[in-house]
Amino acid sequence: MEYQLYAIDPILRPFIKVICSVDNRSPIIVPNQLRVLPDTCVELFINLCPPQQIAIPDGNTPSLSRSFVTSRMNSFMDVSTQDNVSFVSVCFASGQAYQFFPVSMHDISNQVINLRDLWGARADDMQECVDKAATMQERISLVQQYLIQQLYKSVAFDASVDFCLRRMQETNGMLLLDELANQVGISNRQLARRFNQYIGLSPKEFARITTFTNSLVNLKKYPSFTLTEIAYESGYYDQAHFIRACRTYSGLTPSQLIGNEQVLFCF
16 A cells, blocks of 8 residues: 655635645455544545545445545544545545635544535535646646635634634643633633634544544653553543543544554644
8 A cells, every 4th residue: 555645835825734645456355344544634635546435423324425534533433444545535634724725624523425515516526637637746736726715715723722722732632621711801701602613623622633643643652651551641630531531532542543554644
């Protein structure tokens, strides 16, 4: 399986974390299932082959077109791999996807949505152009052009939400939300409403997921640490709280996560 990263256009860099392509034309003898953990990110997929099967948290497997969007807010998703995998992926930076999709992010949280339902005919136009492109680099350039056009059409930007996102990421979710609301001069209720509109989660839940994703980074960064040490390093009160968060957001214990090749977290 070939995995390739691509340069992000300077206009898009504040909003996009990763652009990549994945290509595999070899037969898969034993179907594989990957569990993708929540990371508060929205990801756009443009497939050149039939799309993968994705089970969303309610247990359903939606019928997907070749261009679709996943919103991994605070629930994991199970993906079944198959033969002839070939797609372009755009992973938006945490909390930045709302400027590309004209919907409340709360309405698509933890869902898999066909791009046509969000962009209308423009989604079909982009898919057609990508299919006709001769190389993967041309496809990446086309996708970025469409994203820039969509960004220029957007009227959604909230400086208070952007500030709060930065503060939560700087502190790994370990900060007082009352204090955060005061810093931007709005009430807790107003902050919650804006987060649900633009991010898809409440500020409290976003902070919890930020702490959880930091704990996963620490699991990789400090392989010699005990679970108690990882818990304290990540900001949890104790090991029990850390284990509970792992079960909630991954369906697994920390021990089951370590070295598990069928679990994917994109941080």
